[in-house]
Amino acid sequence: MFAASRIQTLPFALPAEAAAPNSGASYGRQFGLMFVLATWFYLLCMLLLFGAVLNRMRIEHFAELKRVPDL
Numbered sequence: 001m002f003a004a005s006r007i008q009t010l011p012f013a014l015p016a017e018a019a020a021p022n023s024g025a026s027y028g029r030q031f032g033l034m035f036v037l038a039t040w041f042y043l044l045c046m047l048l049l050f051g052a053v054l055n056r057m058r059i060e061h062f063a064e065l066k067r068v069p070d071l
Contacts, residue, residue: 004051
């Protein structure tokens, strides 16, 4: 749930790159685009992994609550 909400809000940070003026060399723009895409994929992967860890912890927690103690 946390990761899904962050994935939905993350694209609001990227239009700042698109609104930047088109000055500079073509190489600089390409490097900037690659940097932004790499950053985007890195943040997306970290959010997905964080969500997976939270889900795993939640599943283990509820499994312990449902376990019947041995007598």
